[in-house]
Amino acid sequence: MSAERVAVVGIGQTKYAAVRGDVSLPGLLREAAYRALDDAHMTMDDIDAIVVGKAPDFFEGVMMPEPYLADALGAVGKPLFRVHTAGSVGGSTAIVAASHVESGVHERVLTIGWQQQSVSEAMWALSFPIPFQQQLVAGAGGYFAPFIREYIRRSGAPDDIGILVALKDRLNALKNPYAHLHEPEISYDSIKESFMLWEPIRYSETCPSSDGAFAMVLAGEKAAEASAAASGVNPAWIRGTAMRSEPATASGRDQISPKAGQDCAADVYAQAGITDPVADIDMVEMYVPFSWYEPMWLENLGFAPEGEGWKMTESGRTRRDGDLPVNCSGGVLSTNPIGASGMIRFGEAAMQVRGQAGDHQIDGARTALGHAYGGAAQFFAMWVVSSEKP
Amino acid sequence: MGDATSEQEILRAPLTIGYDFQRTTGPVIGAFFTALREHRMLGIRDKAGRVVCPPVEYDPGTGEPLTEMVEVGTEGTVTTWSWVSNLRDGQPLDVPHAMALVQLDGADTAMLHAVDAGSPDNIGSGSRVRVRWRDESVGGIRDIVCFEPIEGGDHG
Numbered sequence: 001m002s003a004e005r006v007a008v009v010g011i012g013q014t015k016y017a018a019v020r021g022d023v024s025l026p027g028l029l030r031e032a033a034y035r036a037l038d039d040a041h042m043t044m045d046d047i048d049a050i051v052v053g054k055a056p057d058f059f060e061g062v063m064m065p066e067p068y069l070a071d072a073l074g075a076v077g078k079p080l081f082r083v084h085t086a087g088s089v090g091g092s093t094a095i096v097a098a099s100h101v102e103s104g105v106h107e108r109v110l111t112i113g114w115q116q117q118s119v120s121e122a123m124w125a126l127s128f129p130i131p132f133q134q135q136l137v138a139g140a141g142g143y144f145a146p147f148i149r150e151y152i153r154r155s156g157a158p159d160d161i162g163i164l165v166a167l168k169d170r171l172n173a174l175k176n177p178y179a180h181l182h183e184p185e186i187s188y189d190s191i192k193e194s195f196m197l198w199e200p201i202r203y204s205e206t207c208p209s210s211d212g213a214f215a216m217v218l219a220g221e222k223a224a225e226a227s228a229a230a231s232g233v234n235p236a237w238i239r240g241t242a243m244r245s246e247p248a249t250a251s252g253r254d255q256i257s258p259k260a261g262q263d264c265a266a267d268v269y270a271q272a273g274i275t276d277p278v279a280d281i282d283m284v285e286m287y288v289p290f291s292w293y294e295p296m297w298l299e300n301l302g303f304a305p306e307g308e309g310w311k312m313t314e315s316g317r318t319r320r321d322g323d324l325p326v327n328c329s330g331g332v333l334s335t336n337p338i339g340a341s342g343m344i345r346f347g348e349a350a351m352q353v354r355g356q357a358g359d360h361q362i363d364g365a366r367t368a369l370g371h372a373y374g375g376a377a378q379f380f381a382m383w384v385v386s387s388e389k390p
Numbered sequence: 391m392g393d394a395t396s397e398q399e400i401l402r403a404p405l406t407i408g409y410d411f412q413r414t415t416g417p418v419i420g421a422f423f424t425a426l427r428e429h430r431m432l433g434i435r436d437k438a439g440r441v442v443c444p445p446v447e448y449d450p451g452t453g454e455p456l457t458e459m460v461e462v463g464t465e466g467t468v469t470t471w472s473w474v475s476n477l478r479d480g481q482p483l484d485v486p487h488a489m490a491l492v493q494l495d496g497a498d499t500a501m502l503h504a505v506d507a508g509s510p511d512n513i514g515s516g517s518r519v520r521v522r523w524r525d526e527s528v529g530g531i532r533d534i535v536c537f538e539p540i541e542g543g544d545h546g
Contacts, residue, residue, distance in 0.1 A: 020414070021414050022414075022416075022417075023414065023416050024414060024415060024416025024418075024419060024447060025414070026416075026447060026448070027416045027417075027447065030448070030455075044453055058409070060411070061409070061411035071446075071448060071450050071453065072447065072448050072453075073448075073453060074448065074449075074452065074453015074454070075453070076450070076451065076453065116414070118412070118414075119411050119412045119413060119414065120409070120410065120411045120412070121409075121410070125409065128405070128407055130405055131403035131404075131405055132401065132403065
């Protein structure tokens with residue numbers, strides 16, 4: 001039995017902001033969900049199942065929001081369940097949703113990722129002194145900073161590559177009306193002079209804390225073509241999906257370029273028929289919460305040889321006018337509702353191949369990669385979407 | 391070195407977590423709590439025409455957004471109840487009381503709250519009760535201290 005072809009036929013997102021105090025938690029999800037349904041020319045009645053994903057419950061202090069989301073989303077009488085894989089959750093949630101269509105169990109699935117970071121302090125929510133357990137006392141940036149330092153040492157990268165990434169992504173965000181940070185005055189010097197949080201990570205090289213939600217409608221071939229005929233927008237066909245995980249800490253694990261990330265990329269490229277990633281992929285939405293992760297992931301994902309990812313960034317190849325545009329939406333560096341961030345990467349990739357990315361559209365984008373990672377760089381989720389049906 | 395499966399002391403340690411959160415209410419629940427602060431009760435009309443109190447943001451059946459706030463009474467009728475005679479920490483009243491579903495006048499649904507009835511002889515399905523308000527209200531469900539029987543009412 002061959003798998004059903006799956007496409008993204010509806011996309012909706014909220015305006016992202018530090019505080020979305022005007023809506024309740026379900027109201028935030030609905031804003032994205034109903035925009036995705038409108039985009040797909042569908043109503044909730046057309047949806048067979050709902051798959052939601054968010055970051056740890058402790059980030060919001062709402063334990064198990066799923067039970068009351070069923071009626072708040074208008075999902076009464078339908079299967080509704082939740083996925084959780086730390087920061088990569090938005091990506092893995094989309095993949096779980098896609099698998100339900102691919103398997104033939106459901107024809108049309110709504111998937112939503114969200115976070116209300118304003119209701120708590122996610123930075124320290126995972127840093128409790130739990131007895132007898134390894135303690136994360138650093139916050140995310142403090143955890144990753146030493147690995148960034150090690151990347152710089154290994155690769156011999158100039159120390160301003162991170163500044164170039166942050167400048168590019170924040171300028172890209174100016175073309176995305178939904179992005180959280182719109183900083184028209186940002187400059188190389190303003191980033192360089194910003195507060196050093198965890199050397200070598202400066203304040204302006206880190207992601208913001210955002211409220212927001214992102215939703216997609218995924219459909220099987222027949223339903224996708226009917227939706228596209230109604231909406232007039234080309235589906236984004238899913239050409240491959242992959243997830244990998246590995247231990248947070250294990251002797252021999254390379255935290256600079258985790259094997260799980262390399263394996264996940266190789267798997268998704270093989271499914272999508274990609275043999276030369278730079279040539280075959282038109283743009284990438286990559287999970288870059290700290291600026292230096294762009295060159296690090298360029299290597300981990302096979303776009304550059306080991307130690308040379310920073311050269312792609314430095315030479316401008318990842319800018320929107322380069323040969324491998326990365327994070328045209330402004331990326332995680334401009335918008336970070338954690339539980340949604342991975343889905344935003346996947347969904348922005350789909351928007352590009354559907355030709356609906358507006359001012360940040362890359363002309364002629366046909367094949368795009370969405371990438372997410374989470375935990376201690378130990379969970380990876382990726383998909384390749386294309387304007388061409390597989 | 392001993393065998394990990396051999397008899398040994400198993401260590402335990404306490405873990406007490408405290409952390410600050412905030413909540414956003416949205417337009418509907420926000421209006422309900424704001425009205426409580428003014429000693430008024432609000433419900434909302436659902437798509438079937440029923441008045442739901444406390445109000446909900448989305449129709450329980452169809453999922454459509456609901457917007458028509460309806461003021462209901464501060465008196466109502468007990469639909470069902472349970473008597474709490476053995477008091478423990480954290481209960482709403484420090485005297486024996488009822489926990490009851492109260493359908494406020496003008497509402498089509500009932501809400502759970504305490505009724506300071508004094509004795510189980512003074513409450514029953516169909517009993518009439520009224521809100522006893524907290525003196526200094528803040529915009530929360532505990533602005534209602536409890537309900538109390540209306541004198542001369544039917545005790546079912």
